[in-house]
Every structure is written in structure tokens, then in C-alpha cells.
């Protein structure tokens with residue numbers, strides 16, 4: 659027996675090829691794609707403009723993937739909702755829905771666990787299990803929207819995992835998400851965050867997608883960055899900045915940098931001065947993050963966040979401090995999945 663195909667992981671062009679392969683007309687693919695991604699059907703028999711005969715054939719060749727909500731926590735203070743989903747193979751992933759003045763933002767995961775080993779991040783502590791498929795990334799949006807009744811105005815690839823370490827599936831996900839026959843989301847409302855996989859940043863630049871690329875920088879000397887982010891030993895800061903300026907030149911899109919302030923590690927006057935020197939030529943935005951405490955690590959939130967921001971602003975950088983949401987429900991980086999194991 660042939661293995662059924664995960665239809666929600668196919669881009670519209672890939673679905674067209676598969677539909678031709680099973681001897682049907684190409685235009686059927688767009689109809690089916692619309693039912694799946696705009697109507698969000700859970701069963702092929704819900705496609706009322708497709709004959710029963712063709713539905714039988716589709717049932718033989720494809721299946722519709724799904725995610726189950728295993729746990730959901732709503733913040734009492736700011737409406738943040740955190741979902742823990744169970745995947746068909748029993749693995750868990752988490753998704754966080756946040757409310758900002760400009761709308762709802764959904765933070766999605768791209769891998770089960772993470773290989774990158776950043777010392778301040780909870781995501782990697784339980785180790786790496788596997789990549790998420792395009793449908794598993796996409797379904798976090800569909801299922802969270804369905805359950806909450808809120809539409810995500812923006813998507814951030816900042817949940818568990820390193821998106822550029824799952825390059826092909828993330829790109830397929832972005833194509834499906836932005837397809838006019840489906841969810842039709844402009845990639846201008848999507849941010850992809852990476853710890854700095856330079857070869858993949860270069861590959862991404864070639865695709866010229868209008869998304870916002872965020873770089874998790876967190877330190878400005880190789881010595882300090884090596885100590886908290888192992889990826890820096892593969893691609894040092896000079897190499898990273900080289901890829902960033904290449905990305906900016908190729909796509910015309912300004913990069914955003916993330917910098918989590920950790921007491922006594924990267925929050926001093928010297929760090930602010932080096933950061934200005936490094937980032938200014940890229941005309942980038944910098945987002946300062948008050949570090950979230952993780953039980954296993956001794957890092958503390960910096961006491962000098964406002965001072966640090968002021969220094970950057972005076973040095974000519976566009977620097978903001980990220981509002982912390984979902985504080986009461988541990989909505990930060992891998993905490994819920996870890997607790998459920």
C-alpha cells in the first residue's frame with residue numbers, strides 16, 4: 659500500500675504536481691488548497707464542489723494532519739494564551755498568543771527541542787528531538803486561531819527551535835502561509851528569529867522574502883558570545899555581521915537585533931559602546947529583552963535596562979525594550995513543554 663501524503667505540508671505548486679500524478683486536472687489543486695487553508699476543513703468530505711469519486715481518490719492518497727491541545731493557560735494579567743500541543747507521535751510543542759496594541763501576535767515553534775545550546779535558553783535543556791513538518795508549524799496558527807477565536811495579525815518564529823536549522827520546512831511553511839489561495843498572510847507580518855546560522859542567512863537572502871529577520875545577538879565580543887552561544891564558535895561576530903549586511907543589501911530589509919540583558923554579563927557601559935559601533939552601520943533596530951529567569955541557570959535580569967537603552971539611543975541606535983507578556987504563566991521559551999515531560 660502506498661503511504662499517504664501529509665497534504666497540509668504541500669505548497670500549492672507541489673499539490674498541483676501530486677494531483678496531476680494521480681491523473682486529475684491541475685485546477686483541482688487550487689480548489690483543494692482553498693478548502694484546506696481558507697476553509698480549514700478537517701475532513702475531505704466537507705469539500706462540496708468536489709465529486710464523491712474524486713474525494714475517495716484524495717482520501718486514498720492524502721491525509722489531513724492535526725494537532726491536539728494538551729494544555730492551555732490564560733494569563734490573568736494580559737490575555738496571553740499559551741498552548742501546549744501534542745503531535746501525532748506523542749511529542750509536544752508550544753505556541754503563545756500575545757495581545758499588543760497593534761493586534762495579536764502568535765509565537766510558533768519550528769522544532770521539537772533545539773540543538774543550539776544557548777546557555778540562557780530553556781528550549782535546549784530537554785535536548786533535540788526532531789524538526790517540525792510544514793503542516794505542524796502551520797497548524798499551530800490554525801488551531802490557536804480556531805480555539806481562541808482571535809486572528810493572528812503577525813507571526814513570530816521565536817518559539818522552540820532554530821528556524822534556520824529546519825530551513826526547507828520553514829520555507830515551505832512560509833510559502834503556504836502567504837499563498838493567495840490560502841491564509842494569504844503577507845510575509846511583512848512575519849518575523850524569523852535566528853541565533854546566527856550564517857550559511858542559511860545567505861541562502862535566505864537569495865529568496866528575497868519580505869519577512870523581518872531578527873538576529874539573537876546577546877553579546878558583542880566573541881569571548882562573551884562564545885561563552886553563552888555555542889553557535890558563535892562556528893560563525894563568529896565578524897562573519898555574522900558580514901551575512902547581515904549581505905542580507906540587507908540583497909533584500910533591502912532592515913534587520914532587527916535581539917539583546918537579552920543579563921546582569922553583570924552584557925549590560926555594562928563597554929557593551930553598549932561596542933554595540934553601537936557594531937550595529938550602527940546596518941541601520942538596524944535593536945530590541946532589548948529583560949532576561950527571563952530559568953531555574954537551571956543563575957542568570958539574573960539586568961538592573962540597568964533603562965540606562966542601557968538610553969546609552970544606545972544617545973549613540974544613534976533605534977532601541978526599544980520588549981514588553982514582557984505572560985509573566986504569570988511562564989510563557990517564555992520552552993518552559994511548558996519541559997514541565998510536561
Ligand code: SAH
Nearest residue numbers: 778779816819820851852853874916949950
Ligand atoms: N532559535 C531562534 C528562535 C528561538 S528563541 C533564536 O535563537 O533566535 C527566541 C528568542 O528568545 C531569541 O532571541 C532567544 O535568544 C530569546 N531567549 C531565549 N531564552 C531567553 C531567556 N531566558 N530570556 C530572554 N530571552 C530568551
